[in-house]
Amino acid sequence: MLKMTHLSKAYRTEVVETYALRDFSILVKEGEFVAVTGPSGSGKTTFLTIAGLLEEFTGGEYQLDGANVRGLNDNQRSRLRNEKIGFIFQAFNLIADLNVQDNIDVPLRYRGFNGAERRRRIQDALSRVGLSARARHYPAELSGGQQQRVAIARALAGSPRLLLADEPTGNLDTQMARGVLDLLEELHRDGATIVMVTHDPELALRAQREVHIVDGQVVDLAAQPRMVAAAHAGA
Amino acid sequence: MFSYYVNLALRSLRRNVVLTALMIAAIGVGIGASMTTLTVFRAMSGDPIPQKSHQLFAVQIGNWDPQNRRDYGREPDGLQPQLTYMDSMALMKSHAAARQTAMYVGGFALTPSNPELRPFQIQSRAAYTDFFPMFQVPFRYGAPWAAADDENHADVVVLSAELNDKVFGGANSVGKTLNLDGHDYRVVGVMEHWSPTPKFYDLNNNQFGKAEELYLPFTRAIDAQMPSWGNYNCSGDIGEPGWEGRLRSECVWFQYWAELPSAESAARYRSFLMNYASDLQRAGRFRWLPRTSLRDVREWMDYQQVVTNSARILVLVSFSFLFVCLLNAMGLMLAKIMGRAADIGVRRALGANRYAIFSQCLIEAGVIGLAGGLLGLVLTALGLWGLRVLLSEEVGRLTHMSVTDISIAVALSLTAALLAGLYPTWRAGQVQPAWQLKAQ
Numbered sequence: 001m002l003k004m005t006h007l008s009k010a011y012r013t014e015v016v017e018t019y020a021l022r023d024f025s026i027l028v029k030e031g032e033f034v035a036v037t038g039p040s041g042s043g044k045t046t047f048l049t050i051a052g053l054l055e056e057f058t059g060g061e062y063q064l065d066g067a068n069v070r071g072l073n074d075n076q077r078s079r080l081r082n083e084k085i086g087f088i089f090q091a092f093n094l095i096a097d098l099n100v101q102d103n104i105d106v107p108l109r110y111r112g113f114n115g116a117e118r119r120r121r122i123q124d125a126l127s128r129v130g131l132s133a134r135a136r137h138y139p140a141e142l143s144g145g146q147q148q149r150v151a152i153a154r155a156l157a158g159s160p161r162l163l164l165a166d167e168p169t170g171n172l173d174t175q176m177a178r179g180v181l182d183l184l185e186e187l188h189r190d191g192a193t194i195v196m197v198t199h200d201p202e203l204a205l206r207a208q209r210e211v212h213i214v215d216g217q218v219v220d221l222a223a224q225p226r227m228v229a230a231a232h233a234g235a
Numbered sequence: 236m237f238s239y240y241v242n243l244a245l246r247s248l249r250r251n252v253v254l255t256a257l258m259i260a261a262i263g264v265g266i267g268a269s270m271t272t273l274t275v276f277r278a279m280s281g282d283p284i285p286q287k288s289h290q291l292f293a294v295q296i297g298n299w300d301p302q303n304r305r306d307y308g309r310e311p312d313g314l315q316p317q318l319t320y321m322d323s324m325a326l327m328k329s330h331a332a333a334r335q336t337a338m339y340v341g342g343f344a345l346t347p348s349n350p351e352l353r354p355f356q357i358q359s360r361a362a363y364t365d366f367f368p369m370f371q372v373p374f375r376y377g378a379p380w381a382a383a384d385d386e387n388h389a390d391v392v393v394l395s396a397e398l399n400d401k402v403f404g405g406a407n408s409v410g411k412t413l414n415l416d417g418h419d420y421r422v423v424g425v426m427e428h429w430s431p432t433p434k435f436y437d438l439n440n441n442q443f444g445k446a447e448e449l450y451l452p453f454t455r456a457i458d459a460q461m462p463s464w465g466n467y468n469c470s471g472d473i474g475e476p477g478w479e480g481r482l483r484s485e486c487v488w489f490q491y492w493a494e495l496p497s498a499e500s501a502a503r504y505r506s507f508l509m510n511y512a513s514d515l516q517r518a519g520r521f522r523w524l525p526r527t528s529l530r531d532v533r534e535w536m537d538y539q540q541v542v543t544n545s546a547r548i549l550v551l552v553s554f555s556f557l558f559v560c561l562l563n564a565m566g567l568m569l570a571k572i573m574g575r576a577a578d579i580g581v582r583r584a585l586g587a588n589r590y591a592i593f594s595q596c597l598i599e600a601g602v603i604g605l606a607g608g609l610l611g612l613v614l615t616a617l618g619l620w621g622l623r624v625l626l627s628e629e630v631g632r633l634t635h636m637s638v639t640d641i642s643i644a645v646a647l648s649l650t651a652a653l654l655a656g657l658y659p660t661w662r663a664g665q666v667q668p669a670w671q672l673k674a675q
Contacts, residue, residue: 054584054668075588082586093581097246109239110586154585 001162001193002028002051007060009046009216020046021216024060028195030161033188035207036197043216044197045166051195052085052164053077065161082110086155090167092147094139094154100126101135104154111158125153129183145176152183163187165196169203181206236591237598244599248606251571258567259606262652265560266611270644271618272553274636279443280542283431284371287494288532291369292332292501294491296322296512297526299470314528315468316439316539317487320457327363331507332493333500334369337453338362339489340440341461343415345449347402357398357415358464360447361456367393367424369494370436375399377409377424380452384423388454393424398448413449418459420451435532437490438539440465463488493529505529561655568603569659572596576666583668596660597653604652608645612636615644 009021020043028034038044049055050062053069062069065084072080087093094103101122108118126132129149139147148168155163165184169177185206188194196207204210212219248255282288295314318326323337339361346354366372367379376399380391392413399408412419430446451461460478467488474484495501505527512525530538572579579592587595619634 049668052584075590078583078586078588078591081584087584093577093584095578095581097243097250097578106582107585109236110582110588110591158586 001030001032001065002026002195003061003063004051005061007050007062008058009043009050009055010058019216021050021057023217024213026211026218028162028193030193031188031191033185033194033208034196035204035210036195036213037199037201037204037210038213040199042213044199044213046216047213048164048166048195048197051162052087053081078110082107082158084161086158086160086163088148088151088155088163088165088168090170092139092144092151092171094147094150096139099136099138100131100142100150100153103139103150104157107154107158121157121159122153125157128156129153143176144172145179148172148176148180149183152180152187156187161193163192163194165194167198167200168196169200170198177203236594240595240598241602243595244602247571247575247599248602251574254567254571255603258564258571258603259610261560261564261567262604262607262648262655263610263614265557265564265651266608266644266648267614267618269550269553269557270611270615270640270647271622272550273643274615274619274640275622275634276542276546276550277640278432278635279546280536281432282533283433283435284532287369287371290494290496291532292493292495292504292529293532293535294318294326294493294508295528295530296508297523298322298485298487298515298521301523301526303470312526312528314526315487316490317466317468318489318491319485319487320482320489323489323491325511326491326493329507329511331504332495334365334494335492336363336366336369337489337491338366338437339453339456339463340437340447340465341456342464343449343459343461345402346414346417348412348414349402352402357449358447359415359449359451359456359461361451361453361461363453365494366450369492370431372429373427375425375427376407377422380423385452385454388458389452390418390420390455391423391452392420393426393450394422395426395446395448396428399425415449415451416459433536433541435536436492437465438535438541439490442539442541457482495529501529557651561651564603564607564652565655565658568600568656569662572599572659572663576663579663579666580668583666589664592666593660593664596663597656600652600656600660601649603656604649605645607652608648611648612641612644615640 004024004026007021007024008019011018011020024043024047026047036044036047046055050057053064064080067080069077069080095106098106104122104125105118108121113121122135123132126135129152131146131149131153134142134146134150139150142150148171163184168184169180172180181203184194184196188208194207196203198204284291293316295316296318297314298319299313299315301313318337327335327337340358341361342356342358344354345357360366363385364379364382367374372379375396377393379393380389383389384391392415394402394408394413399405402408402413403411408422408425411422413422414420433442434444434446465488467486469484469486472485474480474486493504495504508527508529509525512521512527515521516523516525536542582592615636619636622634
């Protein structure tokens with residue numbers, strides 16, 4: 001599903017060149033739930049933005065769902081992002097002007113679905129996250145947990161091949177975080193491929209597999225897959 | 236997606252009402268100021284008879300000594316814009332054009348048959364019957380007098396719609412009589428409302444004034460010694476006293492127009508005029524080289540400086556003001572759009588390409604432009620109303636907005652807003668979603 005090989009990302013100024021990712025390789029198979037961990041500044045978010053086609057990389061190769069993304073133009077990247085990737089952000093990133101259903105409608109509009117199809121997908125997604133009754137509420141009227149579930153519904157509505165989550169519980173209290181994680185696990189059980197960036201080791205234990213990044217490089221690629229049950233037992 | 240973007244634009248405008256109001260006000264004030272001056276300018280400079288303006292020619296003959304410069308007014312070539320009676324009659328008798336008319340503006344005391352109405356003075360135009368078809372005068376009742384009426388010095392008149400309303404209550408007055416200076420005239424026609432702006436056929440006399448209210452055969456007006464109410468200019472010798480002396484003098488007070496449908500006929504008429512002036516030189520009336528001129532309507536308006544340089548500068552200044560307003564609107568739009576950089580980043584992350592963001596923001600700019608245009612129209616109407624109240628009736632006639640003026644205002648506003656929105660919109664398209672999301 002997601003394959004990066006010897007990928008690098010450098011930020012250049014006139015005097016200095018800084019590598020956020022260096023010789024970075026990762027393989028995420030279809031249906032996997034992978035946690036990407038690492039200290040602040042290790043390159044986790046850079047990995048996520050490159051994986052999400054929000055940023056270009058400097059060197060190496062990146063294949064998303066079998067397609068090589070190097071050299072794609074803005075239109076092609078946007079279409080690929082819209083069709084194959086669902087984003088879940090730490091800060092939810094709902095659009096304040098739009099109510100819940102209109103927020104979920106955003107990626108569907110860019111996809112070009114007709115009105116009936118969009119309505120069906122919005123209802124399905126809301127029902128999946130248990131917020132059907134909140135369709136006409138605005139983000140400011142919802143709790144943090146509810147907002148994150150709306151963001152998940154928005155990510156799911158387009159039936160993406162890959163869910164990218166950036167610290168999805170970082171802005172939530174423990175109880176709400178648990179609810180969101182339960183939802184992610186449920187999605188995974190239903191077959192979704194999830195890559196979750198987190199700096200929280202306990203959260204990482206809920207994933208099938210953990211990839212640890214330090215200074216822009218994967219340092220624990222050989223980590224053993226862990227069962228969710230084990231994670232629960234550890235917690 | 237268009238309706239979706241319009242919907243988003245309206246939501247966005249409602250989000251920050253003050254900023255939205257400032258942007259609309261900046262564009263509206265600029266449009267109002269520029270359209271007020273442009274409306275007046277267009278009325279001054281517009282083609283008053285577009286279908287025929289290149290077929291109608293004003294005639295000039297240099298009957299004054301070109302060395303005697305003190306006699307000349309604003310005309311740069313020293314030719315007078317009007318003709319003498321002698322020249323007017325000679326040209327009329329030649330029938331060298333398809334249609335032609337000599338004419339002048341004068342007036343009578345009109346005594347209505349209705350005893351409830353008091354006598355009043357009425358501005359009148361003496362002309363030949365060709366005047367009406369030449370200048371495409373529309374008729375409500377009746378028709379122009381016949382060519383025979385010109386030859387027979389007939390006591391006939393054509394009334395303006397306004398005069399017919401005033402004297403005959405708007406009824407069909409054809410066949411009725413009208414008493415002018417104690418003499419009865421038969422009404423043969425009533426015009427529809429007709430008042431070209433500027434009054435191109437007589438720019439020398441109240442060029443933005445109303446058309447005359449009464450028309451009568453030139454020959455009859457001369458017989459009746461209808462006094463001239465227009466410019467009457469003489470060079471040194473004012474001729475013998477009395478009406479006949481005026482008619483034989485070198486004083487100029489008649490306008491002369493010829494209709495020449497083709498370039499060939501215009502060229503032939505030019506030759507005819509030069510030959511006429513040469514004959515007069517040979518006969519000893521002119522002691523200088525023959526000089527004549529033939530100008531079509533647009534050339535005539537330029538020559539008579541209908542649009543002054545100060546009017547052109549005023550338009551330039553008002554459009555400079557619009558430009559400053561646009562810069563302000565651009566700054567406000569930039570602030571508004573970049574304030575939404577986070578939302579734009581999210582949209583990009585969710586699949587919007589640069590074109591989609593560009594379209595969304597540009598449509599928002601267009602909505603602002605439309606609102607600014609509507610405000611601009613209201614302000615233009617207010618500005619024109621102010622001009623009507625503060626300035627003369629003559630200027631007031633230039634202050635009416637046509638459908639074209641309204642269309643120009645809306646188009647100008649939309650264009651202005653889109654231009655002002657181009658840079659902010661381009662900046663929005665450049666938003667890097669990764670940076671926006673990382674910043675959070």
